[in-house]
Amino acid sequence: MSSFDMPVFDIPFEARMSPHVDRTRPRAKQWARDTGFFSPQPGARGFPVWTEQTFDSHDYVLFSGLVLPSAPAELFGLAADWISWGFFLDDYFLAAFGRNRDYAGAKAFVERLPAFMSAAGTPAAVPTNPIELGLADLWTRTAPSMSAKQRELFSAAIVSTAESFLWELHNLIQGRLPDPVDFVEMRRRTSFGEFVVALTRLLVAPDLSEKVFASRAMGTLDETCMDVNALGNDIISYDNEIHREGSTNNLVLLTQQFLDCELQRAVHIVHDLMRQRVAQFQRVAEHELPAMAEDLGLDNRARELLDQYVDALRAFTAGAFLWQHNNPRYAEPLPVPPPAPSSVAVPRPPASPDLPVPKGDQAGAPGRVRLNSHRHVPFQKVGPTPLPKIHMPYRLQLNPHLEASRAASIAWAGEMGFYDAVPGVLSVPLWSERENRGFDFALCSAGIDPDCGREELDLSAEWLTWGTYGDDYYPVVFGATRRIDTGIAQTRRLSEFMPLDCVQTAVATNPVEKGLADLWVRTAGPMPEGNRVKFRNSIEMMLESWLWELNNQFQHRVPDPVDYIEMRRKTFGSDLTESLARLRPDNVLPDEIFETTPMRELQNAAEDYACFLNDIFSYQKEMQYEGELHNMVIVVQDFLNTDRDHAVAIVNDLMTLRIKxxxxxxxxxxxxxxxxxxxxxxxxxxxxxxxxxxxxxMAAILHWHVKTSRYKEPELKLRYEPTDLPVPTPSGLGTAAVRIPALTGMEF
Structure with missing residues (x-):
């Protein structure tokens, strides 16, 4: 019997069945038997991880038929074996390493897996257990039909999944409940999300070009599909994982602990997030993918493959939910004896104020979620935000060249035209020199790099100045006119000011272009060409994120928490910051270090702390004066249907968890x-x-937010409230409607 009332999973996709299920079952069972899935395992205390009865009742071939209904007969049997192997890997890892907390053995096990996925297609080691034997057989049957790139991606997905089990095991050994941000991202891996996407790509769209899968829209589609399935599984499998397996890796449990709420409320919150991810999947499929196809110039055949891939992900989601909801896998114990109850206490974050019941208790269908995400009322008079006690364990140090760099960066902004009107674009200057002095970006740079020389500090302060000016420029110039095409054109044009040979040929027509042209040559010039490519990519990712913000602004859509957090790192320029650290001449670390899970977690935790910090300090500016939607406090308010102070407390709790x-x-x-x-x-x-x-x-960014005038109410009133001074507005063709409120006395 479930510990809670199970929500209704209203998945708006049709579940279909493969016609090959019945004739595949006997062969798949024989393969599992031959591979040793039903044999006693020494690592599982001599018990079989599965019995034939378990295999029959769980019916992984039925799962395969539901999630891959369109797979041709010649591939369906192979896919069913891959899926059975994946489920067995999950259970084998728990039985062999999880129950006895054997991290060393688990690590050695995971490190051997690549030996059975060689580029040559033949095993490079002798299998010693059913997982290795099954993988060796499957890889030999699959690899010949794949390109080198496909083999690389598919094997990487398998290794990533297995490595994520080490992360879960480490949490279990430490008695540690991961914070919500860390967990959702890792859950894509532990739930076999990456594996499923890779398998679907291989079966449905092997000929779709790599540039399609490298696009932000396609990445978002894949991630939302992974999230929907992972979040739903955490609800369905809660009792099995928590009460029978003794796991702490479940978002329902994590949410209950983080918000200190009742189990049923935690279920509703996770369910609501799942529904928002379903809505996000649909939005990307219906709007972003067609735009991406147009932007990449895909031909009709490529568009057909793209449609087939989207349909395959929909079918997978619908089929997986149908199978999980009616399957005994999540309602009966495994044949291995259960572990003793863990006596390790699960840590909790600082207490948050009690929350009202979230929308998940009231809303039933994804259509309702879409409506809620568009209901935000902008320009509310909220007043200054009461600041919580912010956790900062690190000591601030300031660069001795601060005063000189202050003067230099202020002068540089003037030379780039930041204090000037832009004919045909801005009727009055976006910034004034007085405002920029109050912003004081050099102060932030002086804390970020307290030991660098004067030239480096100037460059750092000017990058911060340029990035913030551009972030202000886009919503005023392109958001007000609601012309995404002009924003896209500007973004594409900015790439012209980052030539790999550092020879500028494009002529700047506005301050954003002029500033980037100057900074690019000074920063990228000393770099090797390979580093210039990486550096330019990091800048282009930030620019693309500004377009994402514009799209949401046009749709008046508050992003869901997962979408927001991941994109916030890009809009904040975090990739640019990391890129500068990796590409600096004195970096002695190999590139592979930065790709490891711990280094990514380290970087993401620091970025999230800084982003959430900015969102708390900038709340009044963005909510009251700019009508902004992209703020973590607003996202939490919208998602949990709560007020500002509760949302601020939750965001601050999350900040504390991230820095810890x-x-x-x-x-x-x-x-x-x-x-x-x-x-x-x-x-x-x-x-x-x-x-x-x-x-x-992190210490510098906190100090800067405390000291800068950019978010203080006196400065906000001076900049935004009606005076005799003109407010920056776009000018030129198509902008008359934007200026109507100013002409008529209307206020938003």
């Missing part, structure tokens, strides 16, 4: 990375320096 996660990764996980990569003393010092630089970065 940052320190935990630095203390516990990075030393393991150093050992795994066999770093020498110089490289280990470089790793410590990287951590210290991120600590400086």
């Amino acid at each position: 996660e940052f320190q935990r990764v630095a203390d516990e996980d990075l030393p393991v990375v150093a050992e795994d990569f066999q770093l020498d003393d110089r490289q280990r010092a470089g790793l410590r320096k990287h951590v210290e630089e991120l600590q400086d970065w």
Whole structure:
């Protein structure tokens, strides 16, 4: 019997059945038997992980038929074996390593898996257990039909999934409940989301070009599909995971602990998030993918493959929910004896105020979620935000060149035209020199890099100035006119000011272009060409995120929490910050270090802390004066249907968890990375320096927010409230409607 009332999973996709299920069952069972799935396993205390009865009742071939209804007969049997192997991997890992908390054995097990997925298609090692034997057989049957790139991606998805089990096991051993942000991102891996997407791509759209899958829209589609299935599974499997397996890796449990709420409320919140991700999937499929196809110039055949891929993800989601909701896998114990109850307490964040019942208790269908995400009322008079006690364990240091860089960056902004009107674009200047002095970006740079030289500090302050000016420029110039096409054109044009040979040929027509042209040559000039490509990509990611904000603004859509957090890192320029750290001449760390899970977690935790911090301080500016939708406090208000102060407390709690996660990764996980990569003393010092630089970065950003005039009410009133001074508005063709309120005395 369930511990809670199960919500209704209103999945708006049709579940279909493959015609190949019945004739595949006997062969799939024989393959599982031959591979050793039903044999006693020494690592599982001599018990079989599965019995034949378990295999029959769980019916993984039925699952395959529901999630891959269109797979041709010659591929369906292979896909069914892959899926059975994936489920067995999940259960085998728990039985062999999870129940006895054997992290060392689990790590050795995971490290052997790539040997059975060689580029040649034949195993490079002798299998010693059913997982290795099954993988060796499946890879031999699958690899010959794949390109080198497809083999690389598919094997990476399998390894990523297995490595994510190590992350779960580490949490279990430590008695640690991960914070919500960290968990949702890792859940895509632990739920086999990456594996499923890779398998679907291989079966349905192997000929679709890599540039399609590299696009932001396609990445978002894949991630939303993973999230919908993972979130739903955490609800359905709650009793099995928490009460029978002793796991702490479940978003329902995590939500209950984080918000200190009743179990039923936690279920509703996770269900509501799942429905929002369904709505996001539909929005991307209906709006962003057609735009992406047009932008990439896809031909009719490529568009057909794209449609087939989207339909396959829909079918997978519908089929998976139908199978899970009616399957005994989540309602009966595994044949291995259960572990003893864990006595380790699960840590909780600081207490948050009690919350009202979220929308999930009232809204039933994805259509309702879409409506709720568009209901935000902008320009509400909210007044100054009461600031919570913000956790900051790191000491601030300031660069001695601060005063000189202050003067230099203020003068540079004037030379770039930041204090001027832009003919045909801005009727009056977007910024004044007085405002920029109050913004004081050099102060932020002085804390971010307290030891750098004067030239480096000037460059840092000017990058911050340019990025903030551009972030202000886009919504005023393109958002007010509701012309996404002009915003796209400007974004494409900005790439012209980042030539890989650092020879500028394009002529700047506005301050954003002029500033980027100047900064690019000065920053990228000393870099090798390969680093210039990476650096330009990081800037282009930030620019693309500004278009994402414009699209949401046009649709008046408050993003869901997952979508917002991941895009917020890009709009904040976090990728640019990381890129500058990785590409600097004194970096001694190999590129592979930055791709490890701990390094990504370290970077993401620091970025999230800074982004959420900015959203608390900027709430009044964005909510009251700019009608902005992209703010974590607003996102939490909208998602939980709560008020500002409750939302601020929750965001601050999340900030605290993120900075504590940052320190935990630095203390516990990075030393393991150093050992795994066999770093020498110089490289280990470089790793410590990287951590210290991120600590400086977070401390500097907090200090800057406290000191800058940019978010203080007197400055906001001076800048935004009616005076005799003109307010920046776009000018030129198509902008008359924007200026009507000013001409008629109307206010928004």
